[in-house]
Amino acid sequence: MIFMETQRILSGMRPTGKLHLGHYTGALESWVEQQNLLDQNGSRAYETCFLIADYHNLTTSLETGEIYNHTLDMLIDWLAAGIDPEKSPVFRQSQVKEHAELFLIFAMLITSSRLERNPTLKEQVRDLNMESLIYGHLGYPVLQAADILLYKGNVVPVGEDQIPHVEITREIARKFNNQYPHPVLGEVFAEPAPKITKFSRLVGLDGKAKMSKSLGNTILLTDGPDDVLKKMRTAVTDTQKIRKNDPGHPEICTVFSYHAKFASPDQLFSVEEDCRAGTLGCVDCKKLCAANISRELAPLLEKRQYFEMNIDLVKDILFEGEVKARLIANHTMQQVRAAMKLGETTFSIHHGQVKC
Numbered sequence: 001m002i003f004m005e006t007q008r009i010l011s012g013m014r015p016t017g018k019l020h021l022g023h024y025t026g027a028l029e030s031w032v033e034q035q036n037l038l039d040q041n042g043s044r045a046y047e048t049c050f051l052i053a054d055y056h057n058l059t060t061s062l063e064t065g066e067i068y069n070h071t072l073d074m075l076i077d078w079l080a081a082g083i084d085p086e087k088s089p090v091f092r093q094s095q096v097k098e099h100a101e102l103f104l105i106f107a108m109l110i111t112s113s114r115l116e117r118n119p120t121l122k123e124q125v126r127d128l129n130m131e132s133l134i135y136g137h138l139g140y141p142v143l144q145a146a147d148i149l150l151y152k153g154n155v156v157p158v159g160e161d162q163i164p165h166v167e168i169t170r171e172i173a174r175k176f177n178n179q180y181p182h183p184v185l186g187e188v189f190a191e192p193a194p195k196i197t198k199f200s201r202l203v204g205l206d207g208k209a210k211m212s213k214s215l216g217n218t219i220l221l222t223d224g225p226d227d228v229l230k231k232m233r234t235a236v237t238d239t240q241k242i243r244k245n246d247p248g249h250p251e252i253c254t255v256f257s258y259h260a261k262f263a264s265p266d267q268l269f270s271v272e273e274d275c276r277a278g279t280l281g282c283v284d285c286k287k288l289c290a291a292n293i294s295r296e297l298a299p300l301l302e303k304r305q306y307f308e309m310n311i312d313l314v315k316d317i318l319f320e321g322e323v324k325a326r327l328i329a330n331h332t333m334q335q336v337r338a339a340m341k342l343g344e345t346t347f348s349i350h351h352g353q354v355k356c
Contacts, residue, residue: 006047007047008046008154009034009047009048009049009155010050010051010147011048011049013052013074015054015071015073016057016070017073018222019074020211020219020220020221021218021221022202022204022210022211023221027197030197031050031078031083034046034048035088044087046155047355048088049089050078052071052090052318053147054071055094055099055100055143056093059140060124072311075090076304077222077300089322090321095325096322096326096329098150098326098332098333099150101333103146106149107139107142109179110142110172110175114171115138115142116138118141121140123161141168145165145173148169149189151332152190153192154193155195156193157194157195158196162194173190174191176189176339177189180336182338202257204217206236206254207235208236218231219232219293221301232255232290233283235254235286237253237286238252238275240252241282245279245281246278247275248282250271250276253275256272259288262292262293263288271288
């Protein structure tokens with residue numbers, strides 16, 4: 001077994017099935033970049049672990065019938081986008097019992113009033129029109145803290161809206177370290193730092209909110225060119241542009257925000273100029289944008305087809321990732337139990353962490 005100090009990134013998603021462009025630009029692209037980033041010595045800059053957060057699904061719905069199929073669908077999208085299981089273990093939260101164990105311990109270190117002040121929670125309650133709040137939803141950030149710290153995550157890639165959750169994780173790490181100093185390590189947990197993702201999730205086709213399958217305003221990573229074009233035709237454009245040849249205002253156009261991501265710099269400049277001049281109509285603009293999106297998705301669709309035809313390989317990848325995850329999680333919990341003096345335990349005096 002190898003122990004070493006290194007920067008480790010843990011990221012995850014709830015398994016809700018096939019992913020859309022918002023997931024791709026808001027998370028997956030950054031995950032793949034971080035996974036493959038090299039330092040000045042040519043070594044990997046980060047260790048990366050990717051969590052399928054199936055327990056987190058239960059905070060908003062008790063339905064579990066489709067979680068496994070949704071897990072496989074999501075994992076296939078991850079693999080198609082470039083997640084390499086040889087570099088990055090992928091695993092389900094529910095298959096590593098230490099998530100629940102560390103969550104229980106951390107729940108003793110934070111008050112309900114602190115969790116109720118979480119601004120992200122307030123937004124979720126509002127957006128989901130929730131009349132009452134279950135304990136599991138209130139404790140969502142505590143479980144997230146267990147997810148991160150169980151794997152000694154040093155860096156947490158997040159959107160702006162998730163920064164309060166990372167701060168709760170940092171608070172819990174400090175509280176544990178102060179309450180339970182380890183006899184050898186001193187501090188069991190380092191405080192992870194948030195890393196803002198390069199691109200936020202794209203606004204949905206309706207121009208009103210982020211892409212969300214529940215709102216029906218998405219383009220899926222599995223959509224072929226015909227589907228992409230069909231959906232793009234419904235996209236909200238510049239509401240101030242009444243006629244085809246009227247000057248446009250790309251800064252308020254949903255479709256132009258997609259061009260900003262998927263068009264080349266020269267093409268983006270041309271689209272903006274022609275839009276403002278009124279020489280590019282919305283129909284042609286949408287066709288051009290749809291073509292660029294489909295070109296981006298083409299290699300993902302090809303890889304996805306391969307994994308769909310080799311589903312046993314996908315299941316093996318998941319199984320092997322969970323074996324690696326349990327090794328890391330078990331080592332961390334040995335340190336936790338030793339620090340808390342929870343009975344006799346086998347503990348390694350190595351000062352590092354288990355390598356992914």
